[in-house]
Amino acid sequence: EVQLVESGGAVVQPGGSLRLSCAASGFAFDDYTMHWVRQVPGKGLDWVSLITWDADTTYYADSVRGRFTISRDNRKKSLYLQMDSLRIEDTALYYCAKSQDGSGYFWWDGLDVWGQGTTVSVSS
Amino acid sequence: SSELTQDPAVSVALGQTVRITCQGDTLKNYFASWYQQKPGRAPVLVIYSKNKRPSGIPDRFSGSGSGNTASLTITGAQAEDEADYYCNSRDNIASLLVFGTGTKVTVL
Numbered sequence A: 001e002v003q004l005v006e007s008g009g010a011v012v013q014p015g016g017s018l019r020l021s022c023a024a025s026g027f028a029f030d031d032y033t034m035h036w037v038r039q040v041p042g043k044g045l046d047w048v049s050l051i052t053w054d055a056d057t058t059y060y061a062d063s064v065r066g067r068f069t070i071s072r073d074n075r076k077k078s079l080y081l082q083m084d085s086l087r088i089e090d091t092a093l094y095y096c097a098k099s100q101d102g103s104g105y106f107w108w109d110g111l112d113v114w115g116q117g118t119t120v121s122v123s124s
Numbered sequence B: 001s002s003e004l005t006q007d008p009a010v011s012v013a014l015g016q017t018v019r020i021t022c023q024g025d026t027l028k029n030y031f032a033s034w035y036q037q038k039p040g041r042a043p044v045l046v047i048y049s050k051n052k053r054p055s056g057i058p059d060r061f062s063g064s065g066s067g068n069t070a071s072l073t074i075t076g077a078q079a080e081d082e083a084d085y086y087c088n089s090r091d092n093i094a095s096l097l098v099f100g101t102g103t104k105v106t107v108l
Helices: none
Strands: A003-007 A018-025 A034-039 A045-051 A058-060 A068-073 A078-083 A092-099 A110-115 A117-124 B009-012 B016-022 B032-036 B044-047 B061-066 B069-074 B084-091 B095-097 B103-107
Touching: A003 A092, A003 A110, A018 A034, A018 A092, A018 A117, A034 A078, A034 A110, A045 A068, A045 A078, A045 A092, A045 A117, A045 B084, A045 B095, A058 A068, A078 A092, A078 B069, A110 B044, B009 B016, B044 B061, B069 B084
Parallel strands: B009 B103
Antiparallel strands: A003 A018, A018 A078, A034 A045, A034 A092, A045 A058, A068 A078, A092 A110, A092 A117, B016 B069, B032 B044, B032 B084, B061 B069, B084 B095, B084 B103
């Protein structure tokens, strides 16, 4: 079964740090670009970051660039998001998701596998 | 960054057809994808590359687009299609992914 399972969400104070993990199974993890997407309950989807299959390229949303770092370990079939200098507005459910495109060129063309999310709450 | 705008809500009678639109300049250059999200659940990809359906997605879901507008059509809407729907594509200039504002579909 193709599956993504996130973990690491917690309650943290503003200015704090957190590391999210996403464990993949059931597909060739090292062939695909992976993403983090977040969602405030009751609000829309908000893309956070992506990393190409070989970790050679990473992109970030303007709102997190310089504070968040995406990484992956293909041997462990795992995706990570290091979140530093957290702000109250980073509070959300964080999903990891897989690009459906295996070529790497069309990383934006559909995210076909999603985890169930892990909750990050930034509060004093 | 680019914006993708959707109508906040639409309703459709059971068995009828509903079209959801997504507008943004980036759609002139890049295909849209569409996602269905039910309450408390993760999004599900229903259309990619403007009009392709992943395996397991019913053929009542179809995608189209022209110019700065992409559309998702549900032909013969079912009660289980009641959900939030989001479009997405890449930013027109920067290497960013952008989601639409979302449309809540109610099946009457």
